[in-house]
Amino acid sequence: xxxxxxxxxxxxxxxxxxxxxxxxxxxxxxxxxxxxxxxxxxxxxxxxxxxxxxxxxxxxxxxxxxxxxxxxxxxxxxxxxxxxxxxxxxxxxxxxxxxxxxxxxxxxxxxxxxxxxxxxxxxxxxxxxxxxxxxxxxxxxxxxxxxxxxxxxxxxxxxxxxxxxxxxxxxxxxxxxxxxxxxxxxxxxxxxxxxxxxxxxxxxxxxxxxxxxxxxxxxxxxxxxxxxxxxxxxxxxxxxxxxxxxxxxxxxxxxxxxxxxxxxxxxxxxxxxxxxxxxxxxxxxxxxxxxxxxxxxxxxxxxxxxxxxxxxxxxxxxxxxxxxxxxxxxxxxxxxxxxxxxxxxxxxxxxxxxxxxxxxxxxxxxxxx
Amino acid sequence: xxxxxxxxxxxxxxxxxxxxxxxxxxxxxxxxxxxxxxxxxxxxxxxxxxxxxxxxxxxxxxxxxxxxxxxxxxxxxxxxxxxxxxxxxxxxxxxxxxxxxxxxxxxxxxxxxxxxxxxxxxxxxxxxxxxxxxxxxxxxxxxxxxxxxxxxxxxxxxxxxxxxxxxxxxxxxxxxxxxxxxxxxxxxxxxxxxxxxxxxxxxxxxxxxxxxxxxxxxxxxxxxxxxxxxxxxxxxxxxxxxxxxx
Numbered sequence: 001x002x003x004x005x006x007x008x009x010x011x012x013x014x015x016x017x018x019x020x021x022x023x024x025x026x027x028x029x030x031x032x033x034x035x036x037x038x039x040x041x042x043x044x045x046x047x048x049x050x051x052x053x054x055x056x057x058x059x060x061x062x063x064x065x066x067x068x069x070x071x072x073x074x075x076x077x078x079x080x081x082x083x084x085x086x087x088x089x090x091x092x093x094x095x096x097x098x099x100x101x102x103x104x105x106x107x108x109x110x111x112x113x114x115x116x117x118x119x120x121x122x123x124x125x126x127x128x129x130x131x132x133x134x135x136x137x138x139x140x141x142x143x144x145x146x147x148x149x150x151x152x153x154x155x156x157x158x159x160x161x162x163x164x165x166x167x168x169x170x171x172x173x174x175x176x177x178x179x180x181x182x183x184x185x186x187x188x189x190x191x192x193x194x195x196x197x198x199x200x201x202x203x204x205x206x207x208x209x210x211x212x213x214x215x216x217x218x219x220x221x222x223x224x225x226x227x228x229x230x231x232x233x234x235x236x237x238x239x240x241x242x243x244x245x246x247x248x249x250x251x252x253x254x255x256x257x258x259x260x261x262x263x264x265x266x267x268x269x270x271x272x273x274x275x276x277x278x279x280x281x282x283x284x285x286x287x288x289x290x291x292x293x294x295x296x297x298x299x300x301x302x303x304x305x306x307x308x309x310x311x312x313x314x315x316x317x318x319x320x321x322x323x324x325x326x327x328x329x330x331x332x333x334x335x336x337x338x339x340x341x342x343x344x345x346x347x348x349x350x351x352x353x354x355x356x357x358x359x360x361x362x363x364x365x366x367x368x369x
Numbered sequence: 370x371x372x373x374x375x376x377x378x379x380x381x382x383x384x385x386x387x388x389x390x391x392x393x394x395x396x397x398x399x400x401x402x403x404x405x406x407x408x409x410x411x412x413x414x415x416x417x418x419x420x421x422x423x424x425x426x427x428x429x430x431x432x433x434x435x436x437x438x439x440x441x442x443x444x445x446x447x448x449x450x451x452x453x454x455x456x457x458x459x460x461x462x463x464x465x466x467x468x469x470x471x472x473x474x475x476x477x478x479x480x481x482x483x484x485x486x487x488x489x490x491x492x493x494x495x496x497x498x499x500x501x502x503x504x505x506x507x508x509x510x511x512x513x514x515x516x517x518x519x520x521x522x523x524x525x526x527x528x529x530x531x532x533x534x535x536x537x538x539x540x541x542x543x544x545x546x547x548x549x550x551x552x553x554x555x556x557x558x559x560x561x562x563x564x565x566x567x568x569x570x571x572x573x574x575x576x577x578x579x580x581x582x583x584x585x586x587x588x589x590x591x592x593x594x595x596x597x598x599x600x601x602x603x604x605x606x607x608x609x610x611x612x613x614x615x
Contacts, residue, residue: 006473010462017461203455210421210451210528211474212443 057105192271250336407577
């Protein structure tokens with residue numbers, strides 16, 4: 001045990017003595033949380049919209065007011081003709097133009113329907129989609145209001161839809177779990193694979209193997225510090241997201257930390273596996289970055305919803321461990337669900353961890369022979 | 370086992386069909402400097418790994434420091450020292466931290482480590498470097514320190530795997546003086562090397578070729594037997610396959 005502790009202490013010394021490792025460990029997570037939270041946030045705020053009101057009646061006025069007062073939009077211009085649309089969109093300050101047809105209010109009263117168009121600036125597809133979705137949602141809401149007040153019979157179905165989990169549709173709520181998922185797998189897998197291959201490259205691994213330390217002690221000693229530091233990282237990110245974005249953990253924090261530990265363990269064993277397969281540090285870094293970072297960003301549901309992917313990619317997503325952790329952490333953090341709702345994903349992570357450990361042990365033995 | 374530290378009988382090591390060590394038999398005696406020579410790929414490293422408890426022989430009997438390499442590799446590990454070509458000290462740790470680390474790994478008590486460290490620093494005139502990082506030391510000092518650390522726990526046997534690779538002749542000379550000193554203190558030194566002049570410093574040498582030991586005697590006897598002036602010539606006569614370094 002004393003042997004082991006001395007070895008762990010040495011590992012901490014390595015970490016604290018290397019500024020690059022420290023930055024990677026603690027600087028990157030904080031920066032990423034803030035970056036993703038603020039810059040890449042997907043909600044729209046004060047997006048410019050212009051109106052072309054051909055009808056100019058009470059109803060269109062109401063709808064326009066409703067859209068502008070929603071807080072998502074601000075009116076840039078009031079247009080007079082169709083020709084203005086192109087001009088105002090080209091200026092770039094307006095994301096979309098809303099056009100009410102002639103006799104909008106009258107048609108709505110007499111025929112029960114009226115038409116309007118939303119013309120969005122498609123050169124920024126993401127924003128355009130968001131803007132049109134928001135306007136459509138507001139319009140639907142408005143439709144319901146009118147239906148309720150004119151008919152007034154109460155027989156009309158008037159479902160009230162609220163946004164659960166993320167009432168204001170805040171973007172950071174989606175990003176915090178994603179960033180935790182990404183950072184943990186990167187730090188754990190990258191750092192362990194690099195630190196182990198470093199010992200191989202410098203020849204110190206040979207000396208350690210010849211020493212009375214058992215191989216299992218060497219591996220545990222090497223990953224232990226990263227386990228502890230990663231857990232600290234999770235806590236720091238949670239605190240940061242709470243104070244900066246006001247995102248609390250709805251579910252049990254203990255459960256969240258326990259699941260994080262499992263995920264850290266999975267990532268560490270993946271790192272060990274990578275180290276058994278790579279001879280140099282460059283190789284380990286390359287495998288970790290290309291093999292882990294890209295899939296985690298693209299295929300885990302972090303940024304792109306898995307449900308919308310083609311079947312082949314969806315199938316690919318099922319073998320990506322971060323995919324399961326994102327589901328777990330979103331459930332616990334945002335929905336506040338308990339273990340019963342995430343036990344399947346937890347089980348998948350446990351099985352994956354065991355497979356990675358098994359493969360590492362096998363590879364390690366082959367290498368020793 | 371009188372005075373015998375390493376005894377190898379009919380050692381065979383196979384990797385699939387490839388025979389890396391083909392029926393090796395030799396003994397190394399206490400306090401001896403034993404040179405283990407051979408071209409690249411001759412099977413030196415494989416034999417060294419078996420002797421140091423890292424891998425297990427396919428067949429044959431190997432005893433090191435009184436323990437069976439197949440059954441008790443862990444006990445062997447505790448009783449040997451090991452230094453490889455790359456010096457194996459941690460560059461980002463200080464001299465003292467490296468000593469503490471290896472002392473701790475070999476299960477030495479703290480007071481003992483401190484006592485040995487002080488002795489060592491005095492002997493090597495190293496005191497000013499105690500708190501310096503290894504990366505700040507010149508190569509020669511690193512190498513001396515690596516050797517001293519390898520025998521810090523006073524093992525009966527120390528294995529040196531090409532310890533002088535890439536070091537200038539003067540430093541090599543000084544390094545060999547350290548080896549002599551350790552041997553005169555009763556430590557058995559098992560050394561592999563590429564440098565034929567170093568082979569002359571050994572008490573006895575074995576030369577391996579294609580997995581077999583083809584010669585084993587004192588340098589003087591070997592030279593006499595092959596009727597040449599240097600070990601290098603002996604080596605070239607026996608181990609014909611590609612020799613890159615001399």
